[in-house]
Amino acid sequence: MAVKTNLEAVRDTLAELMERDPSILIMGEDVGPRGGVFQATRGLFDRFGPDRVIDTPLAELSIIGVGIGLALHGFRPICEIQFADFIFPAFNQILNEAARYRYRSNGAWSVPMIIRAPYGGGVSGGLYHSQSVEAFFTHIPGLYVLAPSTPYDIVGLLRTAAQAPDPVLFFEHKRLYNLVKGEVPETYYEIPIGEADIKREGSDLTVISYGLTLHEAIKAADQLATEEGIQAEVIDLRTLKPLDMDTIFASVEKTGKVLIVHEDNLTGGWGAEIAARIAEQMFEWLDAPVMRLAGPDVPAVPYAPPLERWFMPLADKIKAKMRELAEY
Amino acid sequence: MAVKTNLEAVRDTLAELMERDPSILIMGEDVGPRGGVFQATRGLFDRFGPDRVIDTPLAELSIIGVGIGLALHGFRPICEIQFADFIFPAFNQILNEAARYRYRSNGAWSVPMIIRAPYGGGVSGGLYHSQSVEAFFTHIPGLYVLAPSTPYDIVGLLRTAAQAPDPVLFFEHKRLYNLVKGEVPETYYEIPIGEADIKREGSDLTVISYGLTLHEAIKAADQLATEEGIQAEVIDLRTLKPLDMDTIFASVEKTGKVLIVHEDNLTGGWGAEIAARIAEQMFEWLDAPVMRLAGPDVPAVPYAPPLERWFMPLADKIKAKMRELAEY
Amino acid sequence: MARVRTAVRPSEHLSVDDLLQMYYYMVLSRKLDERMWILNRQGKAPFHISGIGHEAIQVAQGFAIRKGHDWFFPHYRDIATCLILGVTPLQMLLALLGKEGDIFSRGRQMPEHFSYPEGKIVSLSSPVATQIPQAVGVALAARLRGTDEVVVVGFGEGSTSEGDFHEGLNWAGIYQLPVVFVCQNNQYAISVPVSKQMPVENVADRAEAYGMRGVIVDGNDVLACYDVMVEAVERARRGDGPTLVEAKTYRPVPHSSADDDRSYRSREEVEEWKRRDPILLFEKALAERGVLSEEKRQEVYAQVAQTVEEAVATALNAPYPPVSSANTGVYGPFDRVKRSRYSPDLIM
Amino acid sequence: MARVRTAVRPSEHLSVDDLLQMYYYMVLSRKLDERMWILNRQGKAPFHISGIGHEAIQVAQGFAIRKGHDWFFPHYRDIATCLILGVTPLQMLLALLGKEGDIFSRGRQMPEHFSYPEGKIVSLSSPVATQIPQAVGVALAARLRGTDEVVVVGFGEGSTSEGDFHEGLNWAGIYQLPVVFVCQNNQYAISVPVSKQMPVENVADRAEAYGMRGVIVDGNDVLACYDVMVEAVERARRGDGPTLVEAKTYRPVPHSSADDDRSYRSREEVEEWKRRDPILLFEKALAERGVLSEEKRQEVYAQVAQTVEEAVATALNAPYPPVSSANTGVYGPFDRVKRSRYSPDLIM
Ligand SMILES: Cc1ncc(C[n+]2csc(CCOP(=O)(O)OP(=O)(O)O)c2C)c(N)n1
Ligand SMILES: Cc1ncc(C[n+]2csc(CCOP(=O)(O)OP(=O)(O)O)c2C)c(N)n1
Ligand SMILES: [Mg+2]
C-alpha cells in the first residue's frame, strides 16, 4: 500500500496508462516540460517524449477538436483543460461534437477520449479559477462525468475511463490535490463507472456529495455523531453521470432523510436532478423533504478570503443543515 | 385587438422597440435583407437601415462578443442566434462574460442585451436544428431566461426584456412561430419578468410547462376534462429564470399533485430544479410524487418523422402521465 | 480566375476513361440533386441542401485522393465527392427521406449529413466549421502513426469566420500536417455576401497567416480543380505541409429547400453564373479534346436518369427506421459501467 | 528589431516634462510590481501576475491615447497603463489583497483584473482573448455614434491562438473600425514558446489576413512604442482603420506567483533579456538627451519608494469587504421583475 495525494494519484495513473496503452496521448496547455500548472503531468514529457505529451496552443476549442480527430483515428487522447473555468470555448466541440458523434452516425463513429479539468474553489482563485462546471455536462447525453475525490477512487476510475468507448469528463477538485492523502493498493484494481461509494455508514440521514464538500460532509458527520449522536450516512457519488440510483435509493430506504451537498451554485446544479429523482421515486420512503446545500447563486467564488469562506459550503454549514434535517 | 402569430408578435415588437429606442440594434446572420431565416426581422433592414440591422459574419462567438461591446457603450443589441443549436460557440462569451460583467466589476459595468434564439423540435430539423438548450442558461447567475409561447406573452415580455439592465436570453419555439395565433391588444402593456401565467385553471393536479409542450399540455388537459372529468391546472412559466415560485406553490397547495413537462431531455433539464424546489418546500402539501415528463435522454430530436414523433412529449403522452398522476 | 496556376498539370495525364468517369459523376450528382429538390417540392422530403453548381471542385477532390485510404471531412454540399467515394444514389435518397437504409445516421440527422466509414468519410454535423480542427486531429494522428494518409476537409467561405477555422489552421501550420483545406467559395453564406464576411478578397489570402500555401482556383473548371487538388494532396502526402485551396464557385439555387434567394441577389447575377455551369464547361472541354460525342453525352444522361429513377422508386418504398432504434446507441457497449435499475440517463 | 519604422516620430516632440512623466510611470509600475511580489512571497497576497519587463509598451499606449476619452481593454499585465489612466498604487494594492477599497471588483476577482470606468478601463476577466471581440464592439459603437473615440485592446501572443482573436479581428477588418490591437509578445504563454503557438514568426504577420496594418516594434523601447502607438491611434481616429501592433518583449519573472519558470527556460536567456530592460534602455536614452541627471533619477526612485510604501501600509491595514457584499449585485435593480418569496436564484 502506498500513500498518495490526489495529485500523485492522477500523475502516477497517467504514467501507468501511457506505459500500458500506446494509443494514449496527453495534450493541453503547459502539460509538457512545465508538467502542467498543477504538476499533474510532471515527468511525463521526459519519459514519453513530445509525440505523446503535447503542449498545445492556447486554444481550448482545438484542444478538444484536434483531440476528437485523434480519437477518430484510434488514439485515446487525454486532453487537459488547465482550469475548468476555461472549458467553455470548447463547449460546442464537446456538446455538439464529442457527445454526439456516436448517436448521429448510428454508431459508425465514436470518440473515446478523456477530458481532465481541475475545478472548484478554496484556492483564492476568484471568479475564474474556482468554478464548478459539472452541471453543464451532466445534462448532456453521450458523456460520462466523473468526479472522484480520493486517491483510491481517482486511480480506479481513471483506469476505467481510459477504456470507455465514449468521451469522459474527469473533474479533479484542485483544492484536494495536495490536501487529501490516502492509501492506494499496489495490486491492480478498477472502479466501475456509475458506482457510488458509501464513505461513512449511518442510519439517521443520508448525505450525498462529491468533491471538496464530500470531505467536509464526512467531517461534519463525524462531529455530529460525537457531539449529538446523530449518525449520518455519507455517499460519495464519484461518478456524476450516470448516477448510481441503486445505492442512493437503498440509503434513502434506510434513513428516510436526504441532504445533497455540492459546491456549484444551487439553482440548476446537479443536486436538482438527484433531488428530483429521489422525490419522484422514493416519495413513500421520505420522512422529510429532500434538502440541498450548495454554493450561493452568484457567479462563482469570490477572491477575498472572507468572501471565499462565505461562498464555500464547508463543514460548519453542512453540520447545521444536517441538524436541521435530523430534527425535521 | 389584432390577431397575430408568434412570429408576427416577435417581428412587430422588434419594429416597435427600434422605433421607440434608438439604442436598440439588431444583429445576426441573415437578419438584414433576408429578414432572418424565419423572417422574424423581415422588413426591418429596409425600415431602419444597415447601421441598425446588421448582417454579421457567420461567427456566433463574435455576435455575442461584439454585442457585449456595443452594450458597454450604451447600445442595447438584440443578437439573433439563427438556431439555438448554434449558440454554443458563443457559450463562453455568454457565461463567463455577459453574465458576469456586473458581478465581477461590483456593478461598475453591465451589459444589457437580448439574445434571441429559435429552439425546439417538431420541424424535421434533426439533431442540430431542434435542440432545447434552456437548461444550460437557467443554471447561470446573472442571466434572465424567457420562453414565452403565445403572441400576447411574446409582446409583453419582449417589451420588458428591452428595458432589463442585464442580459436576457429570449427563446422562441420555432414550431410555434406560425402555428399559434392569438390576440394582442392595441393598447400598450408589459409583462413582468418572473411572472408565470395560469393558462388553464383546475383543481385536481398542476401541470407546469412552457414552449410547445405548454400548448400540448393544455390540449391534453382539455381532453382529460371532457373525457374523464379531471381538471388540471396548467401553468405557463413564460419566464424560466427567475422562477415564479409563488404561483407554482399556490397551485400545489390547491392540487397537491404536480407534473412538469418540457421538451428538453429529462436528466438535468430545467424540470429538475422545479421538482427539487417543490419537493423541498412543499413537502407537506404533496399528495403524490412530483412527476416529470420530458424528452428522452438522447442527443436531441431525430429527423425521420416517426422517430421525431417518438421523441416529442406531445398531448397523448402528457395525457397518459396526467392520468397516472391523477390516479395516484 | 485561377490566380495560381499549377506547374504540373496532372489532368493532362488523365485517360479518356478517367475523364468520362469524372463527367459521369458530375452528371449523376447533378441529376440526383435535381431529383431531390423535386422530392422536397412534392412534400416527400422534409429538407434538402444542394451541391448544384459546385460539382467541379467536388469531383476533382474525389478523384485527387486515394479512395478508402485518405480521409474526407465533407462540406454538406459534397454530394458528388461522396458518390465517388462509394456512397450510392439510393443511400443518398434514403438519407434524404430519413428511411431505414440511411447509412449516415439511420434517420437521425437531416439529409446531406454524410458518414461512410468504408470511404473514410467522417460523420458531419450541422454547426459549421467544427470539422476543421477535427480533420487536423486526424492528420496529426496520421503523422504520429507514420502513415501516408492525407486528410481533405471541406467548408464554405462563410464558415471561415468561425473560431474553429482559425484554431484548426493554426495547428495544421505549426505541425505542417498532411491536410488540405478546401473552401468552396460560392460568394454567399445563405444571404450574406463575401464582402460582409471578411475584409480580404480571397479566403486563400489567409493561408500565409497560418504558414501554409494558399491556392485560388476556378471552382467551376473541373480540370483546373483537379490539378490544384492533386498537387495539394501529393504535397501533403510527401510531408510538405498543408494547403488552403479556395475554389471560386457559385450556388445557382437557394441555400437550401428552406431558403428563398430572391431577397438577397438578382436574377441577372444568377443567370450570369449559370452560363459558367461546371457541367457545361466540362462538356465543352471534353468535346474539344474529342472525348465526348453527342451520342456519348446522351448515353450518360440516360444511364444517370435510369439509375436515379430506380433509386427514387426504391427509396420511396423503403420503410422508416423502427421507432425503437431511436432509443439506442447514445453510449457504446461497455461492461465496466454499473447499470442502475432506476437510471434513465444512459441509453446504450 | 523594429521592422516597421514609423515615418512620423511623435516622440521627438515630447516635452521634457512628458518624458519625465513617462519615466516616472515606468519606475512606479516597476517598484509597485516588485513590492507586490514581495507581499505575495510574504504570504500576504494570495496571488500576483506581473507587468515587469513590459513597461515600455504599456507606458507608450497609456500616453498615446486620450485619457478618459479613448477606451482601454487591458491585458492583465498592464499595470503601468492603468496607473497612467488614473488607477492609484493604493487601489492596485487593495485589489492585490482583496480589500474593501478594491475598485476593480470589491474583492471578487483576482488581482490585476482591472476595471476603472472613469478611465474607460473596461473590466477584465481571466479567460484570455474574450476582450478582443468586445473591444471591437465598442469601436463599432463609436463608429455608429459618430464619436472619435479609439479603442485599445491588449493581449499576449498566446491569446492570439483563441478563436476570439480571429473573430474579433475579422469584424474590425470588415468595418475598418477605430481599434488598435496591441499584442505584448513576451515569447511565452506560461511555458509554451511562440514556436509551438503559431506557425508564423510574428503575430503582426497575421494583420494582412484581416485587411489591416500590422506593425512590429521593439517592445522594450518606450519611444519606439510611443511612435507606433500614436500613429496607430491617430489613424484609427481619422477613420483609417485598425492596426495590429506587436510589441516584442520578454517576461523576466515567472508567469505569475503560481509559476516556476525554471522548468521551461534557461537562466541565460532570462539574463540576456534583462540587459535590455526597458527602464535601463529608457534611462540611457534620457541621459543621452540630457533629460535625466543622476540626481533626478534618484529623486524619482525616492518619490516612488515613498508612494509605494505609504500605499502598502494603508492597504495592509484596510478591512476586507463585508461578507454581505458578496451576496449582492448579480443583477441590477429592475422594478419589472416579480420577486418571488421563495426564489433563491436572483441576487440583486
Ligand atoms: C455554427 C453555425 N451557425 C449557423 C449555422 C446556420 N447556417 C447553415 S449554413 C450557413 C451558411 C454557410 O455558408 P458557407 O460556409 O459559405 O457555406 P455555403 O452554404 O455557402 O456552401 C448558416 C449560417 C450553422 N449551420 N452553424
Ligand atoms: C481561455 C483560457 N485558457 C487558459 C488560461 C490560463 N492561462 C492564463 S495566462 C495563460 C498564458 C497567456 O499567454 P499570453 O497570451 O502569451 O500572455 P502572457 O501571460 O505571456 O502575457 C494561460 C494559458 C486562461 N486564462 N484562459
Ligand atoms: Mg458560401
Ligand SMILES: [Mg+2]
Ligand atoms: Mg506571452
